[in-house]
Amino acid sequence: MILACIFEFIIILCGIYERHWFGRHGGGYVKFLPFGLVMKFNKTHGADEADIIAFVRKNTAIPVPRVLLQTRGFGRAYFLMKRVDGEALNSVWHKLDPDQKASVVPQLRLCVEQLRALQPPSSGTVCGLSNAALVDSRISSSPVGPFRNEHDFNDHLIKAASIYVDGTLLRDVRARMHDSHRIVFTHGDLAPRNIIVRRDKVAAIIDWEGAGWYPEHWELVKALYNPMMRDDESWNTAIREILPRGYEKDCEVDRQLSDRMVGAF
Known part of the structure; x- marks a missing residue:
């Protein structure tokens, strides 16, 4: 829950200082952060996208983003990943x-x-x-x-x-x-x-x-x-x-x- 609170704080903070700060991507919302990081969140429904990415990474050689952190809370699933250059x-x-x-x-x-x-x-x-x-x-x-x-x-x-x-x-x-x-x-x-x-x-x-x-x-x-x-x-x-x-x-x-x-x- 602590990690979920941190993600929510980032959402609130960016919402105060940036207008329309989240871009819609697929069924989730994405924000490009400093240091080559990307934050994404969506409603908690179905399997967590971070878990799906981990499953694909583990079982195939398909290039996918690298997930660094993930959590659930406040009715949302959040994860932080490295931005893919390209x-x-x-x-x-x-x-x-x-x-x-x-x-x-x-x-x-x-x-x-x-x-x-x-x-x-x-x-x-x-x-x-x-x-x-x-x-x-x-x-x-x-x-x-x-x-x-x-x-x-x-x-x-x-x-x-x-x-x-x-x-x-x-x-x-x-x-x-x-x-x-x-x-x-x-x-x-x-x-x-x-x-x-x-x-x-x-x-x-x-x-x-x-x-x-x-x-x-x-x-x-x-x-x-x-x-x-x-x-x-x-x-x-x-x-x-x-x-x-x-x-x-x-x-x-x-x-x-x-x-x-x-x-x-």
Whole structure:
């Protein structure tokens, strides 16, 4: 609790002396501090992002931020990490030449392969780290799950869409959903803004709050969900090379729901 009080004091102090001092990033709030430090906090829901980062760091070679301190208190989860030197990929992608872009793609593909190689904690369960609830803006503004299997997960997607989508279409969409995908560890927001690069080298993947055990097509669903770089054909091509193929029909089915829900939350 003492550490939580210290974090809250920093929040209050910066709020007094700085206007709009926190930048929104993913589901949390971020502040860049002196000495190359970054503070982030969010509501205590699902697994702590710091725990997810530690899990990925321990079990893969994926570059992630280094967490220095973490705690919970006052209904929030806080952590302090070292800032990663580099730039967000969305700010430099258009500056990279074809060879540099071609260099980034296999690095990210290897990261995804490592995530998918992680052994799930229980067979078929769709959940956050350590069986926590899922935090996913595509589904809900609040945590959901965990779900016993993909069938229950898909049922919830239909339920979440029911106030926006006609019942006849919902039944058609549900009939075309598959309930037998592999369940794999998924970043959940593999967007260029969450990829830090130094020239054509991937320095870190950040914003792991929404990561968890999802059906194998979900990474592509989320990568294409209301993307900031929708009109950049080179990135749309790249993300399909980064992620395994064979999920286009799954994404088309999901868009029957998500296109009617964008902005709902």
